[in-house]
Amino acid sequence: KQEVTQIPAALSVPEGENLVLNCSFTDSAIYNLQWFRQDPGKGLTSLLLIQSSQREQTSGRLNASLDKSSGRSTLYIAASQPGDSATYLCAGASGGSYIPTFGRGTSLIVHP
Amino acid sequence: EAEVAQSPRYKITEKSQAVAFWCDPISGHATLYWYRQILGQGPELLVQFQDESVVDDSQLPKDRFSAERLKGVDSTLKIQPAELGDSAMYLCASSLGSSSPLHFGNGTRLTVT
Numbered sequence: 001k002q003e004v005t006q007i008p009a010a011l012s013v014p015e016g017e018n019l020v021l022n023c024s025f026t027d028s029a030i031y032n033l034q035w036f037r038q039d040p041g042k043g044l045t046s047l048l049l050i051q052s053s054q055r056e057q058t059s060g061r062l063n064a065s066l067d068k069s070s071g072r073s074t075l076y077i078a079a080s081q082p083g084d085s086a087t088y089l090c091a092g093a094s095g096g097s098y099i100p101t102f103g104r105g106t107s108l109i110v111h112p
Numbered sequence: 113e114a115e116v117a118q119s120p121r122y123k124i125t126e127k128s129q130a131v132a133f134w135c136d137p138i139s140g141h142a143t144l145y146w147y148r149q150i151l152g153q154g155p156e157l158l159v160q161f162q163d164e165s166v167v168d169d170s171q172l173p174k175d176r177f178s179a180e181r182l183k184g185v186d187s188t189l190k191i192q193p194a195e196l197g198d199s200a201m202y203l204c205a206s207s208l209g210s211s212s213p214l215h216f217g218n219g220t221r222l223t224v225t
Contacts, residue, residue, distance in 0.1 A: 004154070034213060043116075043203055043216035044155070051211060089154055091214070097167050098210035100145075102154030 002027040002094045006103035013110055017080050021106045023073040023090035031093040033066050033073045034100065038087045047088075048075070080110045114138045118204050118217035126225055130192035133220045137186070137206030143167075145214070146179055146189050147203040155203055161187065194224045 003026040013019055023033070032051050036044040048057045048064040050073070056065040063076040073090055087107045091100035117136040125131050137144050142163050147155035158177065159169040163184040172179065176195070181187040191198055201221050205214045 032211060036214075036216075041221070043118075043218045044205075044214075046213040046215065049213045091154075093210065097160060099157055099160060099168055100214060102147075102156070104152070104154045 002030075002092055002101040004090060004092050004101050004103035006088075006090060006106050008106060009104065010107045011109070013080055013108075015080060015082060015110055015112050017110075019077050019080055019108075021075040021077070021088050021090075021108070023075070023092075023103055025071050025073070025092040025094075025101075027092070027094045028068050028071055029094055030066075030068055031098045033064075034091045034093070035062075035064050035073075035075050036089045036091065038089060038105065040087075044089065080108075082110050082112055084108060084110050114215075116204055116206055116215050116217035118202075118220055120220055121218065122221045122223075124223045124225065125194050127196055128193040130190065131194050131222065132191075133189045133202050133204075133222075135187045135189070135204030135217060137204070138215055141206035141208055141215070142184070143207045143209060144181060144187050145205040145207075146187070147205065149201040149203055149219070151200075158189070158202075191222075194222075196224050198222060199224045 035047040050066040061078040087105040089105040091102045144161040146158040149155040159179045160167040161181045201219045203219045205216045
């Protein structure tokens with residue numbers, strides 16, 4: 001059974017800093033890895049999806065990488081802004097039904 | 113941009129009562145998921161549908177929870193009877209397929225008193 005861990009659980013940084021969020025998974029036979037953003041009391045918004053055949057995906061200031069051999073994915077946020085404050089979750093899809101399994105998330109605060 | 117619709121947005125109910133949540137996925141999305149998210153934790157899968165068929169409901173507490181997607185479009189999740197421990201956010205998501213991104217609705221926040 002896939003298990004997903006996210007470190008750190010919480011992060012507070014000053015505006016403008018570049019930062020890295022980490023996601024690790026136990027089943028290297030992962031089909032894809034997706035990063036989400038969740039604002040308080042809201043649903044999840046998809047940020048980036050990396051297929052197992054890919055190494056990274058980029059969207060604006062966000063870059064996500066996938067290393068199946070080490071069971072790790074990272075989300076890099078460049079030049080962080082207060083509007084980036086949210087909880088970031090990763091989900092790895094594996095198994096015969098390709099069910100996405102979520103980590104507990106990293107709560108990010110970017111202060112002015 | 114098309115969205116996943118969920119209702120109600122909030123629900124307060126007493127324990128032992130029945131509750132139902134509704135989800136309308138993005139048009140054309142064959143795969144539909146119901147997740148439960150307890151505050152401070154990641155979402156946990158309750159049930160996955162492919163069209164009208166259940167793909168996985170291994171984590172669904174079937175003694176009190178039921179889910180259906182009769183025509184392969186919208187879906188209903190029911191709890192009867194509700195327990196205090198059912199208080200959580202219930203999230204619906206849909207996708208075109210296993211290689212496509214998940215799109216989530218805004219969820220239903222359930223409080224059981």
